[in-house]
Amino acid sequence: MRFLFVHQNFPGQFVHLAEALRRRGHEVRALTWKNNRQRTPFVTMQYAFEPPEPRGAARHIVRNVDRGLAAARAAQTLQTQHGFTPDVVFGHFGWGETLFLPEIWPDARHLAYAEYFYRPSGADVGFDTEFRPHDLSARMRTLMQQPLIRQAMGTCDAAVAPTAWQAGLMPAEYAPKMRVIHDGIDTDLLQPDPSAAFQVPGGGPLLRAGDEVITFVNRNLEPYRGFHIFMRALPQVLNARPDARVVIVGGTEAGYGGLPAKGQTWKDRMLAELDGRLDLGRVHFVGKLPYGQLCDLVRVGRVHAYLTYPFVLSWSMLEAMSLGAHVIGSRTPPVEEVITDGVNGQLVDFFDIEAWSRALIAALEDPARYQNLRQAARAHICQTYDLRRVCLPQMVDFAEGR
Numbered sequence: 001m002r003f004l005f006v007h008q009n010f011p012g013q014f015v016h017l018a019e020a021l022r023r024r025g026h027e028v029r030a031l032t033w034k035n036n037r038q039r040t041p042f043v044t045m046q047y048a049f050e051p052p053e054p055r056g057a058a059r060h061i062v063r064n065v066d067r068g069l070a071a072a073r074a075a076q077t078l079q080t081q082h083g084f085t086p087d088v089v090f091g092h093f094g095w096g097e098t099l100f101l102p103e104i105w106p107d108a109r110h111l112a113y114a115e116y117f118y119r120p121s122g123a124d125v126g127f128d129t130e131f132r133p134h135d136l137s138a139r140m141r142t143l144m145q146q147p148l149i150r151q152a153m154g155t156c157d158a159a160v161a162p163t164a165w166q167a168g169l170m171p172a173e174y175a176p177k178m179r180v181i182h183d184g185i186d187t188d189l190l191q192p193d194p195s196a197a198f199q200v201p202g203g204g205p206l207l208r209a210g211d212e213v214i215t216f217v218n219r220n221l222e223p224y225r226g227f228h229i230f231m232r233a234l235p236q237v238l239n240a241r242p243d244a245r246v247v248i249v250g251g252t253e254a255g256y257g258g259l260p261a262k263g264q265t266w267k268d269r270m271l272a273e274l275d276g277r278l279d280l281g282r283v284h285f286v287g288k289l290p291y292g293q294l295c296d297l298v299r300v301g302r303v304h305a306y307l308t309y310p311f312v313l314s315w316s317m318l319e320a321m322s323l324g325a326h327v328i329g330s331r332t333p334p335v336e337e338v339i340t341d342g343v344n345g346q347l348v349d350f351f352d353i354e355a356w357s358r359a360l361i362a363a364l365e366d367p368a369r370y371q372n373l374r375q376a377a378r379a380h381i382c383q384t385y386d387l388r389r390v391c392l393p394q395m396v397d398f399a400e401g402r
Helices: 012-023 056-080 136-143 146-155 164-168 172-177 227-240 266-273 291-300 315-322 353-365 367-384 387-400
Strands: 002-006 027-033 043-047 088-092 109-113 158-161 178-180 197-199 206-208 213-220 245-251 283-287 303-306 327-330 346-348
Touching: 002 012, 002 056, 012 027, 012 088, 012 387, 027 056, 043 056, 056 146, 109 146, 146 172, 158 164, 158 172, 158 387, 164 178, 172 178, 197 291, 206 291, 213 227, 213 291, 213 315, 227 245, 227 266, 227 353, 245 291, 291 315, 303 315, 303 353, 315 327, 315 367, 327 353, 346 353, 353 367
Parallel strands: 002 027, 002 088, 027 043, 088 109, 109 158, 158 178, 213 245, 213 303, 245 283, 303 327, 327 346
Antiparallel strands: 197 206
8 A cells, every 4th residue: 555644743643653554565655844854764745835924813724724735735746746646645634734635635545643623611721821811812713723623534534543532622523533542652662770870961960760859851841731830849849858859851942832921931930930949959950851861861760740731642751651650640631541540650630739749749758659650650551552562553453444
């Protein structure tokens, strides 16, 4: 079979699937944005697209339609000049790239990676109104993201979401098309290692398993992933545990919810709010780490904090569990889909700063008490989210039409 993957940042969620299909003898190609810096042998065609300047409430529709048109023109070139007609087109619907591809290849089977369906209430929007008011404008902006997702879901033949909660956000009429298959966690690579060590960059201390280390990982430090709540919990933790160190991983660029006003980053904002209340000699902001160093850091940590709005679940939480971390997660979907409180981790109300402080202190005080949670966390990931034995075979079957 001939497969075409479509993703502005290819390989993205298709990194393992594309290679697995190639090994099975299929012809695999990819269509991606010209600004994508990732290079793989699968990329056959790039489309040119410059995001337009924001234009009011309809800016999301304008941007995605323009991107979809650019992708469709590139697809037409792929067909007419390169002679490639796919049997299966598998794309992420989040940026509009797949909108018009059924017009180019009407006889192909079109699959959608259905990561998230935006709603004006009941999910991320309106969950935390401290920085983003849940007013009419916010709700209407969110509603404007729905029409193109509905079009993508209406024209695809089948769709996949990584968690049941994310799949359940889709309108009921698309339920027959939905499958729940996670991207998969490489549990062979991500194993506990009691001999691991982590050198804090910039001349910081060398941390080893057994040290009092709290880890916190975001792609970008922001409220969507609970950075503000975590930071507010730290003064009490550091006062109670004088040997504790906190290692915070993440960039300072705009994330899912944008940056605060006046040119600040969320790191700036929270450090200003907590000025004089934190021992910054024990709070280490390390930016974005190479993957191997990130894994060693989590292996070293005595407790790993993960918070999120009701939104897309981060790979980092599942990876931490595979590494044998004691994970304390926010009591929000889809975290609750993975962590059972007191069984394979702990859950704390997202907004309860006092409860976060208490839970982190307890985890630092008596790590042996939570060893069973660490073991159960890894076992659950191996049983349910293992890449090679569970998720990738399911995804291959989905792609091949079984």
